[in-house]
Amino acid sequence: MALRTVMEKLGRDMQAVTGAISKEEWALVAELAPKIAKHAEPPLSEKMRILGWLGTDAGKFRDFDGHVHDAATAMGDAAKRGDGQAVITAFSKTQQSCLACHQSFRQSFVEQFYGKR
Ligand code: HEC
Numbered sequence: 001m002a003l004r005t006v007m008e009k010l011g012r013d014m015q016a017v018t019g020a021i022s023k024e025e026w027a028l029v030a031e032l033a034p035k036i037a038k039h040a041e042p043p044l045s046e047k048m049r050i051l052g053w054l055g056t057d058a059g060k061f062r063d064f065d066g067h068v069h070d071a072a073t074a075m076g077d078a079a080k081r082g083d084g085q086a087v088i089t090a091f092s093k094t095q096q097s098c099l100a101c102h103q104s105f106r107q108s109f110v111e112q113f114y115g116k117r
Pocket residue numbers: 001003004007008010011014036061062064065068094095097098099101102105106109110
């Protein structure tokens with residue numbers, strides 16, 4: 001599934017943000033944050049498959065993605081201000097949004113589309 005490639009990129013970008021925070025490289029955080037907020041999406045055909053599987057949970061799934069978008073956007077804004085504390089708060093919110101979606105959907109997604117855990 002193309003979603004996995006999207007997720008792997010999100011994982012790498014989040015790791016890069018961690019490294020940038022440690023070095024107080026706010027310009028780099030400001031550059032990475034929009035890549036997380038406006039990450040790539042799977043092709044339409046895959047999206048339709050996923051939405052079909054989600055059914056009535058589609059809104060919940062979208063909301064989690066929206067939380068990632070908002071938190072990562074706030075992180076980018078904080079980085080532009082050079083506000084390290086706010087960057088870290090927003091980073092934590094971003095990570096919590098990743099986790100929330102994973103806890104709700106990851107295992108069942110993998111079982112559905114890969115037939116294993
Ligand atoms: C709207 C739901 C949702 C959100 C939000 C989300 N993920 Fe995921 N993520 C998934 C699903 C579903 C999978 C399982 C995909 C698969 O295994 O093909 C996954 C899998 C992953 C994986 C494992 C990929 C692999 O190779 O097995 C990584 C890494 C990951 N996500 C990173 C992130 C990061 C970082 C964020 C936040 C910035 C995030 N995800 C936000 C749904 C989400």
